[in-house]
Amino acid sequence: xxxxxxxxxxxxxxxxxxxxxxxxxxxxxxxxxxxxxxxxxxxxxxxxxxxxxxxxxxxxxxxxxxxxxxxxxxxxxxxxxxxxxxxxxxxxxxxxxxxxxxxxxxxxxxxxxxxxxxxxxxxxxxxxxxxxxxxxxxxxxxxxxxxxxxxxxxxxxxxxxxxxxxxxxxxxxxxxxxxxxxxxxxxxxxxxxxxxxxxxxxxxxxxxxxxxxxxxxxxxxxxxxxxxxxxxxxxxxxxxxxxxxxxxxxxxxxxxxxxxxxxxxxxxxxxxxxxxxxxxxxxxxxxxxxxxxxxxxxxxxxxxxxxxxxxxxxxxxxxxxxxxxxxxxxxxxxxxxxxxxxxxxxxxxxxxxxxxxxxxxxxxxxxxxxxxxxxxxxxxxxxxxxxxxxxxxxxxxxxxxxxxxxxxxxxxxxxxxxxxxxxxxxxxxxxxxxxxxxxxxxxxxxxxxxxxxxxxxxxxx
Amino acid sequence: xxxxxxxxxxxxxxxxxxxxxxxxxxxxxxxxxxxxxxxxxxxxxxxxxxxxxxxxxxxxxxxxxxxxxxxxxxxxxxxxxxxxxxxxxxxxxxxxxxxxxxxxxxxxxxxxxxxxxxxxxxxxxxxxxxxxxxxxxxxxxxxxxxxxxxxxxxxxxxxxxxxxxxxxxxxxxxxxxxxxxxxxxxxxxxxxxxxxxxxxxxxxxxxxxxxxxxxxxxxxxxxxxxxxxxxxxxxxxxxxxxxxxxxxxxxxxxxxxxxxxxxxxxxxxxxxxxx
Numbered sequence: 076x077x078x079x080x081x082x083x084x085x086x087x088x089x090x091x092x093x094x095x096x097x098x099x100x101x102x103x104x105x106x107x108x109x110x111x112x113x114x115x116x117x118x119x120x121x122x123x124x125x126x127x128x129x130x131x132x133x134x135x136x137x138x139x140x141x142x143x144x145x146x147x148x149x150x151x152x153x154x155x156x157x158x159x160x161x162x163x164x165x166x167x168x169x170x171x172x173x174x175x176x177x178x179x180x181x182x183x184x185x186x187x188x189x190x191x192x193x194x195x196x197x198x199x200x201x202x203x204x205x206x207x208x209x210x211x212x213x214x215x216x217x218x219x220x221x222x223x224x225x226x227x228x229x230x231x232x233x234x235x236x237x238x239x240x241x242x243x244x245x246x247x248x249x250x251x252x253x254x255x256x257x258x259x260x261x262x263x264x265x266x267x268x269x270x271x272x273x274x275x276x277x278x279x280x281x282x283x284x285x286x287x288x289x290x291x292x293x294x295x296x297x298x299x300x301x302x303x304x305x306x307x308x309x310x311x312x313x314x315x316x317x318x319x320x321x322x323x324x325x326x327x328x329x330x331x332x333x334x335x336x337x338x339x340x341x342x343x344x345x346x347x348x349x350x351x352x353x354x355x356x357x358x359x360x361x362x363x364x365x366x367x368x369x370x371x372x373x374x375x376x377x378x379x380x381x382x383x384x385x386x387x388x389x390x391x392x393x394x395x396x397x398x399x400x401x402x403x404x405x406x407x408x409x410x411x412x413x414x415x416x417x418x419x420x421x422x423x424x425x426x427x428x429x430x431x432x433x434x435x436x437x438x439x440x441x442x443x444x445x446x447x448x449x450x451x452x453x454x455x456x457x458x459x460x461x462x463x464x465x466x467x468x469x470x471x472x473x474x475x476x477x478x479x480x481x482x483x484x485x486x487x488x489x490x491x492x493x494x495x496x497x498x499x500x501x502x503x504x505x506x507x508x509x510x511x512x513x514x515x516x517x518x519x520x521x522x523x524x525x526x527x528x529x530x531x532x533x534x535x536x
Numbered sequence: 537x538x539x540x541x542x543x544x545x546x547x548x549x550x551x552x553x554x555x556x557x558x559x560x561x562x563x564x565x566x567x568x569x570x571x572x573x574x575x576x577x578x579x580x581x582x583x584x585x586x587x588x589x590x591x592x593x594x595x596x597x598x599x600x601x602x603x604x605x606x607x608x609x610x611x612x613x614x615x616x617x618x619x620x621x622x623x624x625x626x627x628x629x630x631x632x633x634x635x636x637x638x639x640x641x642x643x644x645x646x647x648x649x650x651x652x653x654x655x656x657x658x659x660x661x662x663x664x665x666x667x668x669x670x671x672x673x674x675x676x677x678x679x680x681x682x683x684x685x686x687x688x689x690x691x692x693x694x695x696x697x698x699x700x701x702x703x704x705x706x707x708x709x710x711x712x713x714x715x716x717x718x719x720x721x722x723x724x725x726x727x728x729x730x731x732x733x734x735x736x737x738x739x740x741x742x743x744x745x746x747x748x749x750x751x752x753x754x755x756x757x758x759x760x761x762x763x764x765x766x767x768x769x770x771x772x773x774x775x776x777x778x779x780x781x782x783x784x785x786x787x788x789x790x791x792x793x794x795x796x797x798x799x800x801x802x803x804x805x806x807x808x809x810x811x
Contacts, residue, residue, distance in 0.1 A: 246754055248573060248580075248620045285622040287754055291559050312756040316768065323763055323787050325794050332757035340579070340751065348579040348604055349751075350795045424790035471755055473773070 077118050081184030084113040086191055088401075095374045095405035098260045098343060102166075102191075107145065110195045114142035116187045120179055125189060128177035130520040133157045135174055135189055142192055151200040154193060159232045160225065160519055162201060162267045165194025167258060168516045169364075169395045201270060208277040214238035216533055219302040221288045221474070224252020225515045226308035226506030228275060229522030230529075234306075235278040237530050242302070243275075244286040247339065252310055254515070256339035257331075259368050261375070262398075265338075289473030294481070294502060303536070304501045304529045307489060308522060311468045311507035317360070321418030322464070326352060326426035330361070330369045330465035337372050354461035356380040358429045360415055361465030362387065367398040369463045370407045381407050382457060386414040386434050386447045410457070412436070414449065418462055429457045470508045478502075486511055494528035495521060503529055537617035538572075541594055546676040549601045550644050551610045552586070558593030560623045566651040567629030567745065567777050570595060571753045573620040574608055581605050582750050584648040584722075584776060585624065595623070598647030598676075625753040626776045629743065631655060634718035636662040638710055639685070640703050640731050642723020643669060646677050648745055649722040654684040656718075662686055666706045668727065672697035704730050711738045718743070721780060725789045732780030742780035746771045748792055762788050 087103040088094075094101050105113065117139035125135045134153050141150035154161045170176070170190035178186035218234050220227045223245035231241045249255050251268045276282065286292065294305055314329035316322055333351070336342040340349035357378045359370040362385035374381045383402070385392060388411050392399060403409065412434040419428040433453035436445035470487045482490040482498040488511055489497050489504040497504050505521030507513055542554035560570060569584040587596040601610045612618070629652055631637075637656045641649030646667050656663045665685040669675050670693045681688050689706045690698040699706070703723075710716065711734070719742040721731040728744040735742040750760035753772045760771040765782035769775065 246622070247752065248622075285620050286559070287622060287625065290624055290754075291563055291622075312754070314756070314758040316758070316761075318768075323761065323768070323784075323791070325790050329758035332751060332759045335751050335757055347577050350579075352794070424787070473754060 078112060078115040080116065083185045083188040083191075084109050084116075086188070091401075091404040091406070094261065095371070098375060100264050101261050101401055104198055105191055105195045107147070107199075110147075110192055111143055111145055113188050114139045114192055116180060117143070118179055124177035124179060125174040125187075128173040128175075130173065130516045131157045131523065133174075133193070138196065139187070139192065142196060147196055147199045148204065150196045151204070154196055158193075158519070159229050159523070160271055160515075161193050162197035163225075163254060163263060163271065164516050164519070165190050165192075165197055166263050166267075167514075169514060171396050173516070201267075208274060210277070210279045211236055211238045213240060213279075216240065217242070217302045218304050218306070218529060218533075219244065219297045220306045220308060222246075222252060222308040222310060222508075223250035223272070223282060224308055224310050224506065224518065225254065226310070226508075226518035226522035226525075227252065227306065228271065229519040230306045230308060230505070230526045231280045231522075232275050232278065233523050233526035234529060235275065235280045237526070239530075240279070240281075242281045242283060244288050244292070244297075245282060245284045246287045248284050249339065250282050250284065256335040257365065257368070259334070259338050259372055261371070262368065287473065289477040294474065294478045294499070304503065304533055306522070306525050306529060307474060307497070307502065307504040307508055308506045308518070309471055309474060309508045310518070311470045311512040313469045313471055313487075314464070315466045315468065316464050317415065317466065319415060319417055321420055324418050324420035324426045325424045326354070326461040327418055328352075328461070328463045330359070330365045330463050331468065333369050333463050334365070334372065337376075343372075343376060351376065352461055354378050354459070356459045357461040357463065358382045358384050358415070358457055358459045359463045359465055360384045361467070362392040362394060363465060363467070364394045364398055366465035367394045367402045367407075369465050371402055371405060373461075373463070374405055374407060380459070382410050382459070383407055384410045384413050384415055384429070384431060384457070386412065387444060388412055388436060391444045412447065414447065415462075416454070419456065426460055426462055427458070429459050429462055431455055431457055468507075468512045470511070494531070495525040496528065496532070501532065537619060538621040539617045540612055540614050541592075542596070543612070543614050546598065547674045550598060550647075550674065550676055551601065552596060552598050553609070554589075554594045554596045555618070555621050556593060557595045557621045557623075560621065561588050561590050561593045561595050564588050564595060564624035565628035566655045568624035568626050569747075569753070569776055570597065570621055570623030571625060571750075572597075572609075572618055572622070574605060574612075574618050576619065578608070578619065579605050580620070580751055580753075582625070582747060582753055582772070584745060584747065585651070586647040587651060595621070598644060600644040622753065626772060627774070629655070629720070629745075629777050631659065631661075632718065632741075634661050636664075636714065636716045637718040637720065638664045638666065638707065638716050640707060640719060640721040640723070640727075641665065641667045642703060642721075642727040643674065644676070645723030645727070645745075646681070649720065650677055650680055650684070652720045652722070653681060657684040664710060665689070666691065666703045666710075668692070668703035668723070669697070670694070702730075703727060704734050707731060707734055711735070711740065716740055719780075720744075725785050725792070728780060728783075729785035732783070732785075736781050743777050744780040744783060745776050746778060746783070746788065747776060748788060749794065
């Protein structure tokens, strides 16, 4: 019999006024008893709407059943059939738009906390499963993966399990991609990412860091090294700026730079050399998860005022509900329907303010969201000493500009067929490099799909 | 890990170092840069490549010990290793086909001016080099420059060695004397700014090599953005070479000074060799 409580089983979190001064993980996770209680809220619907909302099709009701019975090892087995990075997805997926958004329990109350339970099962497994990872029998073929982010890691894992000798080429000094440089420690602890990478290495995946493909090696060089297929999972790492006056002032960061300094280079820790500006008052422009991450990092670095400046309303904000909720709890101030018009600087060129204008929403635009337009005579100045632009990112041109025969669309995304093969024979691509900036789970799904396609391609060769 | 194969001091605070990095050595061309990180706690710092040996698989850098990372680096010995050495990054210098070129180096910027002079000279271009230093004690690469140019002019600010004065004074004389169709200027930002202003008067194409603040070196952070001809460019992927007549040097100088004031951060920035 299902537990019919209308709300999700509460989950322990660090106190907002303590956590906004440190980088410890905000959400503490369910206990075994809480997990079993929450899983028993699942109605085990026959048509499984939740599964249809999952980009990789995790068998949710099946793993819910195992969790409710306390058989966490079996639950993990079920999840890992479809999801190779559950500890990560449980933490960063936008569940309210995916599985939980389709959950029948969500119609009259709150949906089942599928994300929290996925995370619980993955964490439980990490702590309790001592079984050795067994290297599969090699099939004698080499595959190269470019980029050690979510799509690359997922592709590498699946290919390694099929017996391929996989080499992952990573531009940074650490594997993980956006999981390392983008998502902060308090939302996704780096030991979890490192653990997933270690597991891949145990499967036999070779990871070469400091390798900027397109510069140090081209795709053609990789073929000459004996690789028979290539997967490009280089993501969308190019930051966008607004193009407004004063954006070149000292103290204007892209969210990528700000977050990379903090997350990858660990500028918030005394023993690391990389500096980051500790602003007193800071404006973060944008309304996505990246904007929330940047704002919450700035708060943790000691900023008194952190403003999110977003030109639409709360309803249109692309960030996960949980991130917005956590940010507000931590003291982040939301300035909605507000658009920056100019960055103001002092005589030394340092940021001293952000001119903004209030916005109103009109008719829906091509994205289906109501188009914001400026309200006349609504200009005002926000006093800040730093500005972060979190406006989205686009794919990096380093590979497309150095590889003949690789077609991209006008946004710079690789053109692929239904099997994720690019216009160059044997070269596959997936994740943000194909779709433009999206989510970890979609990238991971693409990596898994590409692994399957690469296997079929090499078998038919 | 990347092993140090050679190390020597060119003067009291300028170090020449070769690193075993066969993949980088195979692809690198003059004008490109690398990013290095000494260890887990280190910063990623960009340094333009000073020389390379494709057969030995080594890449050489020359740096001045002005900040935390360069000081730590200068204390390492041959046989020691550094954690990361990434490259080659940025675009190689596009020399075109000049008939006569003048290469201007300032301070440790001479380290990067040298491969340009070498490349031009080896292309058969009539090449003059002007190398400026603050004083006699920090003069570097004199012999190396002599081997790759037709005429070498050394200046010192205080007159303690060779000619007293600024590189721009010599440059003006040379431009007056004989037509020239390419100037390459690499050094502190004010030097590149004044050289570019001078060559603009004479209408001579001028390439400068910029070294702004950056992290990844692949176009990802945007920290290295510079204004060139009114457009925003990323020095790491669009440069590091730019048309000196179009660069907004004042903005670059402001942006490069950012972390000088940050608590606990000893910063080395200020241009390509702020001697």
